[in-house]
Amino acid sequence: MATERTTARATVNGATDSDLFLRDFRSLSRIGETPGGGVDRQAATTADAQSRAWFTALLSQYGFAVEVDAIGNVFGLLEWNPGAPYVLVGSHLDSQPLAGKFDGAYGVAAALHAGRRLASDHAPGHPPKYNLAMVDWFNEEGSRFAPSMMGSSVYTGKMTASDALATRDPDGVTVAQALTAIGHTGTGSGPVPAACAEIHIEQGRSLEDSGTTIGLVHSCWAAEKFTVTVHGEQAHTGSTVIADRRDAVLGASRLVVLLRELADRYPAGVLHTSVGQFTVLPNSPVVVARRVDLTMDLRSADEEVLAEAKQLLENGIKLIEDEVDVRIEVRGAHAWGVRPYPAAGVDLARECADGLGFTSRPVHTLAGHDSVNMNDVVPTVMLFVPSVEGVSHNEGEYTSDADLCAGVDVLTEVVRRLCDGALDDTR
Numbered sequence: 001m002a003t004e005r006t007t008a009r010a011t012v013n014g015a016t017d018s019d020l021f022l023r024d025f026r027s028l029s030r031i032g033e034t035p036g037g038g039v040d041r042q043a044a045t046t047a048d049a050q051s052r053a054w055f056t057a058l059l060s061q062y063g064f065a066v067e068v069d070a071i072g073n074v075f076g077l078l079e080w081n082p083g084a085p086y087v088l089v090g091s092h093l094d095s096q097p098l099a100g101k102f103d104g105a106y107g108v109a110a111a112l113h114a115g116r117r118l119a120s121d122h123a124p125g126h127p128p129k130y131n132l133a134m135v136d137w138f139n140e141e142g143s144r145f146a147p148s149m150m151g152s153s154v155y156t157g158k159m160t161a162s163d164a165l166a167t168r169d170p171d172g173v174t175v176a177q178a179l180t181a182i183g184h185t186g187t188g189s190g191p192v193p194a195a196c197a198e199i200h201i202e203q204g205r206s207l208e209d210s211g212t213t214i215g216l217v218h219s220c221w222a223a224e225k226f227t228v229t230v231h232g233e234q235a236h237t238g239s240t241v242i243a244d245r246r247d248a249v250l251g252a253s254r255l256v257v258l259l260r261e262l263a264d265r266y267p268a269g270v271l272h273t274s275v276g277q278f279t280v281l282p283n284s285p286v287v288v289a290r291r292v293d294l295t296m297d298l299r300s301a302d303e304e305v306l307a308e309a310k311q312l313l314e315n316g317i318k319l320i321e322d323e324v325d326v327r328i329e330v331r332g333a334h335a336w337g338v339r340p341y342p343a344a345g346v347d348l349a350r351e352c353a354d355g356l357g358f359t360s361r362p363v364h365t366l367a368g369h370d371s372v373n374m375n376d377v378v379p380t381v382m383l384f385v386p387s388v389e390g391v392s393h394n395e396g397e398y399t400s401d402a403d404l405c406a407g408v409d410v411l412t413e414v415v416r417r418l419c420d421g422a423l424d425d426t427r
Contacts, residue, residue, distance in 0.1 A: 001207070001208070001211055001212065001213045001359075001386055001400070001402070001403055002213045002358060002400070002402040002403045002405070002406035017113065017117060017408075018401075018405040018408070020113065020116075021109065021110070021113040021404070021405060021408050022401055022404070022405070024058060024109055024112070024113070025105075025106065025109045025404070027054065028051060028054055028093075028105055028108075028109055029101040029105070031047055031050045031051045031054060032045075032047030032048075032050065032051065032095070033101075034098055034395060036098065036395035036396075037101075037395050037396070038095075038098055038099050038100050038101060038394070038395030038396075038397065039095050039099055039100070039101050039105075040095060040097055040098055040099065041093060041094055041095040041099075042094060042095065042096070042097060042141070042143050042144040043094040043138060043139035043141065043143070043144045043145055043150075043175075043178070044072070044094075044138075044139070044144070044145075044175065044178035044179055044181070044182055044184070045144070045178075045182075046182070048093065048094050048182070049182035049183070049184065051093040051094075051105070051136075052074055052093060052136060052182075052184060055074060055076075055093060055108060055112070055136050056074060056076075058112055059076035059112070059134065062076075062112070062115070062116045062119065063078070063119055064076035064077055064078050064115065064119075064134065065077040065078075065079075067186070067188040067190070067191075068184055068185075068186025068187075068188060069154075069155070069186045069187075069188045069189055069190045070154070070161045070165070070185075070186055070187070070188075070189070071138050071150065071151050071154040071155070071161050071164050071165065071175070071179075071186075072138035072139075072151060072175075072179045072184045072185070072186060073135060073136065073137055073138050073151040073152075073154075073155060073186075073190060074135065074136040074138075074184070074186075075088075075133045075134070075135050075188070075190055075191060076112070076115065076133065076134040076135075077131070077132075077133050077191060078115060078118075078119055078131060078132040078133070079131045080127035080128050080130075080131050080132070080419075081127045081128065081129065081130065081131055084129065084130050084131050084194075085130055085131070085191070085192040085193060085194035086130060086131045086132060086133040086191035086192060086193060086194060087130050087131070087132055087133070087193075087194055087195045087196070087197070087415060087418045087419050088133045088135050088191070088193050088195070088196045088197075088374065088378075089111040089114060089115070089132070089133070089134055089135070089196070089197045089198070089411070089415050090107060090108050090111040090133075090134050090135035090136060090137065090198065090370075091104045091105075091106070091107025091108050091110075091111065091136075091137065091140070091198050091199070091200060091369070091370065092104035092105075092107070092108065092136060092137045092138075092139075092140035092141070092151075092370065093105055093108050093136045094138070094139055094140060094141050094143075095141060095143075096141050096143045096393050097143060098394075098395055099141075099393055099394070099395070099397070100391070100392060100393070100394055100395060100396065100397020100398070101397065102201045102387075102397050102398070102399050103200070103201060103203070103392055103393065103397060104140055104141070104200070106199070106200065106201060106385075106399070106404060106407075107198055107199050107200050108134075108135075108136050110199050110404075110407060110408045110411050111134045111135070111197075111198075111199075111411070112134050113408055113412075114134075114408060114411045114412040114415050115132055115134045115415075117412050118132060118412065118415060118416055118419070119132075121416075128416075128419035128420050129419065129420055129421040130194045130195070130418070130419045130420075130421065131191070131419075132415070132419055133191045137149070137151040137152045137155075137370040138150060138151030139151055139175070140152070140369070140370055142334075144169045144170075144178075145167045145168075145169055145175050145178075146167070146227065146295075146333060146334075147159075147225070147333055147334035148334065148368060149334075149368055149369070149370055149372070149373055150164050150167075150175075151370070152370035152373040152374060153373055155190055155373075156373045156374065156376060156377050157377075158373060158376075165179075170279065193374070193377065193378045194378060194418075194421075195378050195379045195380065195381075195418040195423055196371060196374040196375070196378050196379070196380040196381070197371075197380070197381045197382075197383070197411060197414050197415050197418060198369060198370060198371040198374075198380070198381075198382050198383070199382075199383040199384070199385065199407050199408075199410075199411045200369060200382070200383070200384055200385075201384065201385055201386075201387045201392065201397070201399050202215055202363070202384040202385065202386055202387045202390070203366075203367055203387055203390065203392035203393075204363075204366065204387065204390045204392075205387070205389065205390035206361075206363055207361070207363070207384060207385070207386035207387075208386045208387065208388060208389070208390070210361060211359070212359045212360060212361045212386070213353070213358040213359050213360065213385070213386070213403060213406050213407075214349070214353045214358050214359070214360040214361075214383060214384070214385065214406065214407065214410050215360070215361065215362075215363040215383065215384030215385070215386075216346045216349050216350055216353075216360050216361065216362050216363065216383065217341055217346075217362075217363055217364070217365050217371075217382035217383065217384060218340060218341055218343070218346050218362045218363070218364070219301070219338060219339065219340045219341065219364055219365075220336070220338065220339050220341075220364065220365045220366075220368070220369075220372050220375075221272075221299045221300060221301045221338065221364060221365065221366045222299065222300055222301070222302075222303050222306050222335075222336060222337045222338045223297060223298065223299045223306075223334070223335060223336055223368060224297065224298045224299075224306060224310060224332070224335045225295065225296070225297040225332075225333045225334040225335065226295065226296045226297070226330050226331060226332055226333055227293070227294075227295055227330075227331045227333045228252075228255065228293070228294050228295065228296055228328060228329065228330050228331070229291060229292070229293050229328070229329040230248045230251040230252045230255070230291065230292040230293075230294070230326050230327075230328050230329075231248065231290070231291055231326060231327040231328070231329065232245075232246040232247050232248030232249075232250075232251060232288065232289060232290050232291065232292075232325075232326045233245075233246040233288070233290055234282065234287055234288060234289070234290035235287070235288040236286065236287070236288070237285075237286050237287060237288055238286065240288060245288050245325075246288075246324070246325045246326055247288050247289060247324065247326070248280075248281075248288075248289040248290060248291050248292040248326055249280060249288075249289045249292055250324050250326075251292070251320055251321075251324045251326035251328060252275075252278065252292040252294055254320045254323075254324060255275055255294070255296065255317070255320065255328070256275045258313065258316045258317075258320065259273040259274065259275050259296060259298075259313070260273065262298070262309050262312055262313060262316075265309075265312075266305060266309075270300060270301075270302065270305055271298065271299070271300045271305055271306070271309055272298075272299040272300070272366065273296075273297070273298050273299075273309070274296070274297050275294055275295070275296050276294065276295050277293075277294060277295045278292060278293070278294050279292065279293040279294070280292050281293075295333070296313075296330075298310060298313070299366060301338060301364060302338075303337055303338055317330065336368065336372060339372060339375055339376070341371075341375055341380055341381065341382055342375075342379050342380070342381075342423060342426040344379070344422075344423055344425070344426045345379055345380065345381040345423055345426065346362060346381075348381065348414060348417060348418075348422055348423065349381050349383055349410065349414055352410050352413040352414050352417070353410050355413065356406075356409050356410060356413065358406050358409075358410060363384060365382060365384075367392075369382065379418075379423035379424075379426045381414050381418070381423075383407060383410060383411060383414070385399055385403045385404060385406065385407040386399060386400075386403050387399055388400070
């Protein structure tokens with residue numbers, strides 16, 4: 001991984017580019033800070049609004065025009081070449097509940113500083129082929145409003161703005177209401193894209209285990225996500241005969257076990273499964289639950305494995321319904337297939353890392369990112385930096401300053417080349 005070498009170029013009052021990046025990133029990390037050392041900035045909450053204000057203030061300070069689109073994506077625009085499309089670079093500022101400080105937020109701060117460097121490096125009279133846009137994608141995490149990656153889904157046409165704005169959180173608040181409440185209902189449509197780049201913490205161990213500084217993402221895993229309702233019958237926990245019970249919590253618990261058993265059918269690392277976000281009705285200590293709402297997901301790098309696991313899941317659900325006497329309603333929520341990133345983009349990122357003296361290696365992304373959506377519409381480069389012990393979606397999430405700064409250096413060079421049209425021939 002990166003040594004303590006940082007960008008040596010002095011900028012403001014003797015501070016280096018890395019000094020300025022770390023200063024801004026640490027100020028961002030204090031927004032929504034939790035007692036456990038993480039952050040809680042779920043989409044369109046007060047803390048998320050504060051982080052977006054941080055972003056827009058620095059965009060203005062560094063000389064970028066600010067635009068917000070209908071779903072609340074925030075863009076910082078630098079127009080070198082009037083009328084030309086834009087290279088988009090960024091990630092997301094929203095977080096999971098009780099989350100770490102690095103997931104998503106690092107990618108936005110890194111994009112901001114890559115843009116700041118490129119704006120100051122540009123030689124007058126020799127504009128790049130494409131303009132530049134830094135972006136904070138709305139609601140990437142999907143913890144308050146489902147599905148995840150909402151802002152980039154609307155931007156890429158996979159979801160309509162009207163459907164997204166009508167989505168409700170568990171308290172019945174719509175996205176439109178929440179964005180209005182924080183003053184981030186936009187009227188723009190976003191810039192026309194030419195290419196995209198995103199940098200992120202790995203959220204895994206492969207870079208740390210191999211002593212590598214930069215991950216070159218060459219493909220994403222396929223995923224199937226579901227929203228599920230287990231329907232039972234409300235009853236008294238003491239007086240109702242066991243044989244007469246239709247316990248929704250028991251049915252939901254059997255689903256948890258089934259998902260884990262599916263993962264264990266395959267060699268380690270072939271299939272990942274999970275169940276989360278339980279909502280129990282009526283959630284009383286002396287009542288057999290009538291209903292449980294939950295989410296399930298299946299992920300694999302092998303689409304045949306994913307299809308087989310989905311069929312096994314359907315078979316297992318039927319057995320649970322018969323054995324527990326509940327009804328299980330399953331609705332598809334969000335899905336994507338195995339998607340390679342352009343090989344030319346992986347090669348470009350490797351050249352940039354090599355040129356800066358950083359080690360790199362090809363990696364998969366097991367998690368979804370906004371770049372997964374963007375990769376369907378324009379040539380896209382995805383980079384990772386190491387996560388200590390692979391910890392993520394956890395207040396203990398951590399990446400060293402040296403690795404953070406190395407990632408900004410590589411991202412800056414990648415975006416520089418994208419703005420010059422380096423991937424124009426890939427599609």
